[in-house]
Amino acid sequence: MTVAGLAATFGSGAMTNSIDEIEYTDLILATGTNTTENHPIIGAKVKRAVRRHGTKLIVIDPRRIDLVKYADIWLRQKPGTDVAVINGLMNVILAEGLEDKPYIAERTEGFDALKAMVARYTPEYVERISGVPAEDLKKAARMYAAAKRASILYAMGITQHISGTDNVKSCANLSMLCGNVGIEGGGVNPLRGQNNVQGACDMGALPNVYPAYQQVANDDVRRKFEAAWGASLSPKPGLTIMEMMAAAGQGKIKALYIMGENPLLSDPDLHHVKKELEKLDLLVVQDIFMTETAAIADVVLPAASFAEKDGTFSNTERRVQRVRKALEPPGEAKTDWEVICGISNAFGYPMNYASAKEIFEEAASVTPSYAGITYKRIDKEGIQWPCPTHEHKGTRFLHKDKFSRGLGLFSAIEYIPPAELPDQDYPFLMTTGRVLYHYHTGTMTRRSKGPSERYPTSLVEINPADAEKLNIADGQTVVVASRRGEVEAKAQLTEKSAPGTIFMNFHFTDTPVNLLTNPALDPIGKIPEYKVCAVKLQAA
Amino acid sequence: MEKKVTLTIDGQEVSVNPGQTVLEAARSLGIYIPTLCHYANTTNVGACRVCVVEVENARSLVASCCMPVSPGMVVRTNTPAVRAAQKMIIELLWSSGDHNCLTCEQNGACELQNLIYWLKIDKPRFPIEPPGHALDESNTMITRDLNKCVLCGRCIRACNEIQVNEVLDFSMRGSYAKVGPAFDTDYIDSSCVFCGECLQVCPTGAITFKQAKFAGRPWELEKVRTTCAYCGVGCQMDLYIKDNKIVKVMGNREYGQPNEGSLCVKGRFAMDFVSHPDRLKKPLIRANKKEDFKEVSWDEAFKFIGDKLKAIKTEYGADSVAGLASARCTNEENYLFQKFMRAGVGTNNVDHCARL
Ligand code: SF4
Ligand code: SF4
Ligand code: SF4
Numbered sequence: 038m039t040v041a042g043l044a045a046t047f048g049s050g051a052m053t054n055s056i057d058e059i060e061y062t063d064l065i066l067a068t069g070t071n072t073t074e075n076h077p078i079i080g081a082k083v084k085r086a087v088r089r090h091g092t093k094l095i096v097i098d099p100r101r102i103d104l105v106k107y108a109d110i111w112l113r114q115k116p117g118t119d120v121a122v123i124n125g126l127m128n129v130i131l132a133e134g135l136e137d138k139p140y141i142a143e144r145t146e147g148f149d150a151l152k153a154m155v156a157r158y159t160p161e162y163v164e165r166i167s168g169v170p171a172e173d174l175k176k177a178a179r180m181y182a183a184a185k186r187a188s189i190l191y192a193m194g195i196t197q198h199i200s201g202t203d204n205v206k207s208c209a210n211l212s213m214l215c216g217n218v219g220i221e222g223g224g225v226n227p228l229r230g231q232n233n234v235q236g237a238c239d240m241g242a243l244p245n246v247y248p249a250y251q252q253v254a255n256d257d258v259r260r261k262f263e264a265a266w267g268a269s270l271s272p273k274p275g276l277t278i279m280e281m282m283a284a285a286g287q288g289k290i291k292a293l294y295i296m297g298e299n300p301l302l303s304d305p306d307l308h309h310v311k312k313e314l315e316k317l318d319l320l321v322v323q324d325i326f327m328t329e330t331a332a333i334a335d336v337v338l339p340a341a342s343f344a345e346k347d348g349t350f351s352n353t354e355r356r357v358q359r360v361r362k363a364l365e366p367p368g369e370a371k372t373d374w375e376v377i378c379g380i381s382n383a384f385g386y387p388m389n390y391a392s393a394k395e396i397f398e399e400a401a402s403v404t405p406s407y408a409g410i411t412y413k414r415i416d417k418e419g420i421q422w423p424c425p426t427h428e429h430k431g432t433r434f435l436h437k438d439k440f441s442r443g444l445g446l447f448s449a450i451e452y453i454p455p456a457e458l459p460d461q462d463y464p465f466l467m468t469t470g471r472v473l474y475h476y477h478t479g480t481m482t483r484r485s486k487g488p489s490e491r492y493p494t495s496l497v498e499i500n501p502a503d504a505e506k507l508n509i510a511d512g513q514t515v516v517v518a519s520r521r522g523e524v525e526a527k528a529q530l531t532e533k534s535a536p537g538t539i540f541m542n543f544h545f546t547d548t549p550v551n552l553l554t555n556p557a558l559d560p561i562g563k564i565p566e567y568k569v570c571a572v573k574l575q576a577a
Numbered sequence: 578m579e580k581k582v583t584l585t586i587d588g589q590e591v592s593v594n595p596g597q598t599v600l601e602a603a604r605s606l607g608i609y610i611p612t613l614c615h616y617a618n619t620t621n622v623g624a625c626r627v628c629v630v631e632v633e634n635a636r637s638l639v640a641s642c643c644m645p646v647s648p649g650m651v652v653r654t655n656t657p658a659v660r661a662a663q664k665m666i667i668e669l670l671w672s673s674g675d676h677n678c679l680t681c682e683q684n685g686a687c688e689l690q691n692l693i694y695w696l697k698i699d700k701p702r703f704p705i706e707p708p709g710h711a712l713d714e715s716n717t718m719i720t721r722d723l724n725k726c727v728l729c730g731r732c733i734r735a736c737n738e739i740q741v742n743e744v745l746d747f748s749m750r751g752s753y754a755k756v757g758p759a760f761d762t763d764y765i766d767s768s769c770v771f772c773g774e775c776l777q778v779c780p781t782g783a784i785t786f787k788q789a790k791f792a793g794r795p796w797e798l799e800k801v802r803t804t805c806a807y808c809g810v811g812c813q814m815d816l817y818i819k820d821n822k823i824v825k826v827m828g829n830r831e832y833g834q835p836n837e838g839s840l841c842v843k844g845r846f847a848m849d850f851v852s853h854p855d856r857l858k859k860p861l862i863r864a865n866k867k868e869d870f871k872e873v874s875w876d877e878a879f880k881f882i883g884d885k886l887k888a889i890k891t892e893y894g895a896d897s898v899a900g901l902a903s904a905r906c907t908n909e910e911n912y913l914f915q916k917f918m919r920a921g922v923g924t925n926n927v928d929h930c931a932r933l
């Protein structure tokens with residue numbers, strides 16, 4: 038996914054450019070991001086760019102999302118065929134000699150292999166795979182190549198596939214091909230879904246790296262952390278979330294400590310996840326509500342919400358910003374960091390901190406990209422990492438003049454079809470995602486009046502032509518079934534969904550869409566293929 | 578660099594960039610000119626004329642927010658004619674609405690009220706004749722009382738030019754003019770996405786935060802700046818607090834990037850979960866899955882977890898323990914979590930839902 042894909046290509050896995058640059062660039066290519074619903078403020082900047090600053094917009098998305106209204110060109114590919122489309126764009130650019138030759142020569146490697154590979158992805162071939170008309174593809178390629186500065190935006194629509202890591206690398210290929218990485222207004226920009234995904238990754242909440250992506254398997258790095266933490270550390274990379282669940286099912290993981298996550302609504306193939314979690318000897322869940330996952334735990338710990346604690350979040354453009362305590366937590370709830378300290382002390386590894394600030398200072402001392410950041414410096418405005426020293430102003434865009442890994446690496450990426458495609462028994466293709474009014478597993482938004490009023494129950498978006506064939510009326514309850522399970526939801530007839538495709542969200546407990554989704558994983562990023570699975574539909 | 582333009586305002590000389598307005602030039606000198614329809618980062622429409630000034634050799638008073646500077650211009654901002662014009666405008670606005678500050682949520686934070694005070698108007702010279710619009714209370718987020726609308730059009734420009742949601746416009750003209758969604762519908766029946774930008778820019782009590790009604794007067798609220806807890810944009814916002822509750826949430830233009838004072842429906846209207854009665858308040862334990870949870874003290878909970886983890890580690894090894902940190906928790910908490918798993922427990926089995 039994002040970190041793996043971009044890290045392999047550039048040497049650093051994060052949004053390369055800044056949010057404010059989006060409004061003032063020459064062209065935006067938005068793919069796999071329903072920006073106006075999932076990142077509304079970035080969506081507003083895209084729309085402002087188009088309406089007020091003359092920026093061109095290319096949208097690549099199977100759904101007729103809101104941004105399509107603002108687009109110069111919309112490529113409606115079949116779900117899961119992103120790599121083919123991007124290869125097709127590069128094919129046209131190379132065939133017409135529109136690539137940035139000096140940039141490729143000076144700043145990249147692996148170009149010849151890429152060129153050889155994309156040669157096969159002629160617009161006609163891509164049309165057969167993706168359904169995108171060859172002429173539209175050519176127009177989009179020329180428009181992208183003609184822009185002086187072009188920014189690629191992407192989100193889960195790119196990463197939540199078995200080919201997620203490949204999709205990310207493909208975006209990076211396209212961007213480098215036209216010399217768009219390392220310039221103001223350009224870049225490859227993953228829009229991260231949750232408020233602090235970027236920070237959680239930066240801080241080493243990943244099985245293979247310490248803070249700042251320093252490898253646990255690297256001896257020098259490990260020795261540094263052993264000295265800093267006064268403990269001997271394991272050189273063996275750990276398990277990813279999906280591997281943990283499987284290992285729990287096999288009895289290899291006995292205890293699981295979960296802080297603020299709800300895998301029992303968010304993970305694919307939920308029936309399975311529940312069985313796996315129930316095998317644990319100890320499941321500890323620390324959260325603000327009794328989530329689906331907490332309900333099957335052995336110990337549930339009440340946590341403080343974001344409004345009840347101090348700290349920092351790192352946003353999708355690498356900006357480290359302050360979170361400030363505004364309220365006292367209810368009852369005996371404690372901040373997550375106080376709880377971790379309590380458990381650690383009881384376990385026998387002493388942890389004593391007086392404040393979040395003290396923890397931040399320790400973290401910054403072992404996280405080179407955060408080394409120059411202090412609470413004092415970010416009091417008025419957040420700083421974008423890398424910020425190595427107290428004098429450094431932070432970094433608006435990455436890879437200026439030189440990539441973190443030296444040369445930018447082109448990867449020749451072939452298209453692989455999604456793991457599960459519609460067939461006679463399951464004739465519809467289902468994609469999943471979020472809607473404007475809710476967030477993630479909905480524990481917070483479903484308990485907020487306004488969003489619940491505007492979007493009270495789970496809707497399944499169906500193309501009107503399909504609905505007519507199946508005799509489904511707008512607002513009618515339908516049963517959606519895959520090989521793994523079934524759920525009910527209300528039909529919403531809309532041209533947003535292409536014929537043969539439905540869209541569902543995963544915000545609602547009553548409609549646990551992840552009973553249906555396919556746990557097939559991207560082999561490198563280990564993200565499940567939420568975006569494509571085969572289902573059937575009928576009126577309830 | 579373009580050549581600067583020099584002009585005189587209230588006897589002070591000032592040099593500014595060509596294309597700047599008289600209003601901007603005056604502000605750069607620290608001279609106050611009142612405004613109402615003007616709103617930064619939106620088109621200047623010159624609708625209210627509250628910002629009028631005298632320009633030497635001009636035939637009539639000019640709206641400073643729309644007037645570009647020119648070399649040698651001589652401007653006066655505080656002459657009797659200027660004040661008389663401003664009073665006339667404000668008295669007209671006052672008398673053509675239902676500005677009953679006694680029950681208005683904006684009391685103390687209203688730009689019309691402030692202008693009346695600043696211009697030292699006791700009462701309007703015209704009879705008060707409110708238009709009698711029905712209230713839009715169609716939803717739980719935004720209340721609209723167009724009887725308090727001064728037709729400045731800021732909400733329209735915010736909706737179209739800042740958020741580009743393209744919902745609001747004027748309907749009808751002249752003395753029947755009205756702002757709102759197309760076909761004069763209520764917000765809930767329109768394509769409104771409840772970003773609340775219109776509410777944030779409205780100078781009066783015409784568009785207000787519904788759930789904040791009767792929850793606290795502007796001067797009783799404590800304001801705490803923080804970062805939104807929803808998506809990865811990381812919008813900067815002010816939480817307005819009273820009695821340990823979030824009363825309302827507002828953006829703040831002064832905070833700059835990444836959101837320049839704008840918010841979306843989640844940041845603005847989805848914060849009531851914080852004081853929801855379902856919040857967990859005590860540690861809970863059950864000895865086996867068939868039992869119900871029992872409330873325990875923190876010490877008991879910590880000891881239970883610590884002992885159990887120690888026993889599991891001793892029997893099955895450190896790699897039989899795993900932890901999920903969280904993309905919703907702070908950097909500090911994620912740092913500490915992985916430190917505990919790695920240095921405390923001794924395993925790298927730590928991940929979070931970045932992939933989801
Ligand atoms: S809430 Fe937002 S979308 Fe709705 S009318 Fe106001 S500015 Fe427009
Ligand atoms: S509703 Fe408020 S912002 Fe909109 S025109 Fe009326 S007074 Fe101005
Ligand atoms: S206010 Fe909306 S756009 Fe801004 S961070 Fe929160 S959820 Fe994202």
Ligand code: FES
Nearest residue numbers: 614615623626642
């Ligand atoms: S503020 Fe200048 S005309 Fe309204």
